[in-house]
Amino acid sequence: MDAAKAIALLAKNTGKIWEYVYKGPGQKYKKFNKALPLIMVPTLAATGSELNSGAVISNPETREKTVLFGADLYPKITIIDPGLTKSVPYTSTVDGAVDIIVHVLEMYLSTKDVDYLQDQLALALTKTVKKNLDILKVDLANSAARAEIFWAAALALSGIVNKGRSGEFPMHDIEHVLSGFCDNLAHGRGLAKIFLEMLNYEQKEIPGKIINLSKNVFEQQINNATEAIKKWQEWFAFHETGDSLKEYIGDIPVEKIADKILQFSGTPDFLPNVRIFEKSELINFIQALI
Template sequence: VICHVLEMYLSTEADDYLQDQLALAITKTVIRALDILQNDPTNQEARTQLFWAASLALSGVVNEGRSGEFPMHAIEHVLSAHNDKLAHGRGLATILLQKIKFIEKLLPQKYAELAGLVAEATRSDRGDAYALWQKWLAARGTGGGLGEYLQGLDKEKLAEQVLTFSGTPDFLPDIKPLYKKDLIEFIETLE
């Protein structure tokens, strides 16, 4: 759910204020609901909020009229196509962590907003977005490396497949275009 609303937010410099705020609100709601449900899986209010957030995230309304791309999904779909045991959410969670690291210098304001989201929701000190998200995802049993799923796969061929899947054979559209060599490097960070 989180990646479905943050992906376009993290792939553009454009100030799509309403869509950005919707994406951040849905993300904050998911973080809050999952934190509650981790301790009380039967909490109906948290379950309701999580389901509403998922419905909004997948309805497409958050990304209507905004600029941005879906590079994380292009990468994840190719990776999970090679391994039936790689769940979509697990793949996206790991890619999200690397994407957060990737945007630190390219989108410093959004990087700071992501740090604030997790810090506020978890009542922790605002700090490094990557470290905060890594800790939060790890506490939910996800976001770790994908080495076991990528074992034996040719990274160059994976990069070529991502480019083919994305419909742009020369580069993957993102905040800055990812060319084949960039994709290979990005995929290697997922291990």
């Protein structure tokens, strides 16, 4: 779908796609105001590109993974048929589900502010994905569970959940750079480990939010942030994800990864978050992933 958006843009504009992608704060890139009309038929519940105006593009030569946006990249028609996802393997289903969860929780977890309606939407969508992924663990072709997750994916990044609220996207900022360097790292696989480490990193800043999240999603009494994080660790392990990213990152210099994250998503000195990542903290965070 994202490739189709890039093609639709270039069909009506001059130059190369890399001239239109976001390059970081203060960096110039070409604007556009026209593209071919798009019809989206998603076959994987994950990115939500079927209901938004963005696309993620990877450049194998520069090993960069970045985004482009434009109102003309909104699909004119989207057909969401959960039957098209029945043959998606379990691992890819999990990766997509993690992406959905992070889409709706990223801004919830990256600010101390309470935006009640948006918070409740984020929690409800997370709970929906959790419940139905558990069903698919034992019944991968379950039509109702596939439908619930597919609809959650479409809503997650449609703008409804995050519009008008405060917060940042540090988890995606980090993962996009990682999978730009590591083209064998699935987006959801990278996000799973980042999500778990982010809960640890933020727990002293927003313990109440983390506890509230786990209480809602797991429907259990949670007494502190440590218990809340453990529930997520157990659930990710149940779905065979959230492990070390060492096999993907390998010998890539951690400082090089940190510099690229700051280039695309932060400032020369820090990455915005509820607990700001200064460069040294960002390096330590990346090391914790491996």
